[in-house]
Amino acid sequence: MENTVAELVFIPAPAVGHIMSTVEMAKVLVKCDQRLLVTVLLMNPPFSILALTTYIESLAKNTRERIRFVQVPQQQTPSKLDPKAPFTSFTEFINSHCKSVRNILKDMIDQTGSSMVVGLVVDISCTGMIDVANEFNLPTYVYFTSNAAFLGFKLHFETLYVDQNQDLIELANSEAEIVIPSFVNPIPMKVFPDSYQKQDGLDFLICAIGRMRKAKGIMVNTFLELETHAVKSFSGINFPPVYPVGPVLNLDGLTGIANESDVFSWLDSQPPSSVVLLCFGSTGGFDEAQVKEIARGLEQSGHRFVWSLRRLPPPEQSFQVLPDDYDDPRVVLPDGFLERTSRIGRVIGWAPQVSLLAHEAVGGFVSHCGWNSMLESLWFGVPTATLPMYWEQQMNAFEMVVELGLAIDLKLDYKMNVLNSEGNVVIVTAEEIERGISQLMENKEVRAKVKEMSKMSRATVAKGGSSYSSVGYILKEIMTNII
Known part of the structure; x- marks a missing residue:
């Protein structure tokens, strides 16, 4: 601590994946x-999710070496997320913390001690805090938890609107393909995020990118060897420097693995790379009809499996309540499924995903294609079959399958109606599940590419690697702010 001279303030969005x-x-x-100290400002979510609130409170009670956590007081009673305008209401919620953040920053700056505040690092959902930083003449950096290609998509759409006065609603709801500089291939609108097909989502995108232009640098959770084209697409344009600093992963779950638990004991007895893991993130769950199709597809494939099966909350509570474990999964599974597959599979509730991907018996991953999950699968050299659900996951799947050849297309454009119940319910059939799993477990070319990228993902963060160097560049820039 005595050598600490610079302090960075991080402001993540109140979501588990973003905070982690x-x-x-x-x-x-x-x-x-070693001169750097970090303070992470934690906001409770605008809705009551016990697991998330407990996680935030647990962080706030702890201090890691040169990292401390401070909970930001809520100035007003948080309103519920408006399903008709989720981005607008979420932005208003974040900005309602500006006064508290301003007070915290003032206290930190006024304190005399061994460190000085040299900047803010904000999530893309928290770019309103840039104005607060400017009040104190503090530089702001953005930490982008998704990938460079998706950041490029956002930048391109903001440019279309601001510079070319393009009707983004019409474009987003068309059947066209669009050329985006951060992608090699034209993007079909079937993988376009639903949230940006409405004015609410597009307003958020345009505002967030406009504010990001005021930042001094953008740190992106990716690496040059993975997204070479996307990263290079930011060169020579009117945008802050982009620093690929990933893969940034939480591998804490690898310590203290519950090897005595049934699923790990079972995995220990399976051949290497023979088991497919089905896991769909902290918000991933399916209705009963889709669960039955997945079960039939799994059984028909004949492959060994571990399936993290979660129960969806009621539609009116989507994104206010996380999926939960079933008391008895038999209520949604086909009759006799557990008994017939007892020798080749395990159905579990919440899954320690990192620990499972790290197990040598796991050789395939059916995923919702959240970016953290994609990076974890590459780190452990486990190929993915794509079953995206919402937000940017369809674009992540497109990049992994079409752009990079690092995943299998199980259902590239599968979408769930997360924030409303309008529209037709799309079912991924048992036949599609069976075909995708078989390709996932048997495609040697994709498996070899993923193994090679696994080596690169580890080398890039080691001393001398491209992301290691990129972190050095951003630190050098940050340290120039020391007066």
Whole structure:
């Protein structure tokens, strides 16, 4: 602590994946520069999710080496997320914390001690905090928890609107393909995020990118060897420098693995790379009709499996309540499924995904294609079959399958109606599930490419690697702010 001279303030969005990734990024920075201290400001979510609130409170009670956590007081009673305008209401919620953040920053700056505040690092959902930083003449950096190609998509759409006065609603709801500089291939609208097909989502995108232009640098959770084209697409344009600093992963789950639990004991007895893991993130769950199709597809494929099966909350509580475990999964599974597959599979509730991907018996991953999950699968050299659900996951799947050839297309454009119940319910059939799993477990070319990318993902964060160097560049820039 006595050598600490610079303090960075991180402001993540109040979501588990964003907070975890932000904390890991903070760990990377303080490990690389002993002079740095990080304070992470934590906001409780605008809706009551016990698991998330408990997680935030647990962080706030702890201090890691040169990383401390501070909960931001809520100035007003949080309103519920408006399903008709989720981005607008979420932005208003984040900005309602500006006064508290301003007070915290003032206290930190006024304190005399061994460190000085040298900047803010904000999530893309928290770019309104840039104005607060400007009040104190503090530079702001953005930590982008998704990938470079998706950041390029956002930038391109903001440019179309601001510079070319393009009707984005008409474009987003068309059947066209669009050329985006950060992608090699034209993007079909079937993988376009639903959230940006409405004015609410597009307004958020345009505002967030406009504010990001005021930042001094953008840290992206990716690496040059993975997204070479996307990263290079930011060169020579009117946008802050983009630093690929990933993969930034939370691998804490690898310590203290519950090897005595049934699923790990069972995995220990399976051949290497023979088991397919089905896991769909902290918000991933399916209705009964889709569960039955997945079960039939799994059984018909004949492959060994571990399936993390979660129960969806009622539609009116989507994204206010996380999926939960079934008391008895038999209520949604086909009759006799558990008995017939007892020798080749395990159905579990919540899954320690990192620990499962790390197990040598796991050789395939059916995923919702959240970016953290994609990076984890590459790190452990486990190929993915794509079953995206919402937000940017369809674009992640498109990049992994079409752009990079690192995944199998199980259902590239599968979408769930997350924030409303309008529209037709799409079912991924048992035949599609069976075909995708068989290709996933038997495609040697994709498997070899993923193994090679696994080596690159580990080399890039080691001393001398491209992401290691990129972190050095951003730290050098941050440290120039010391007066």
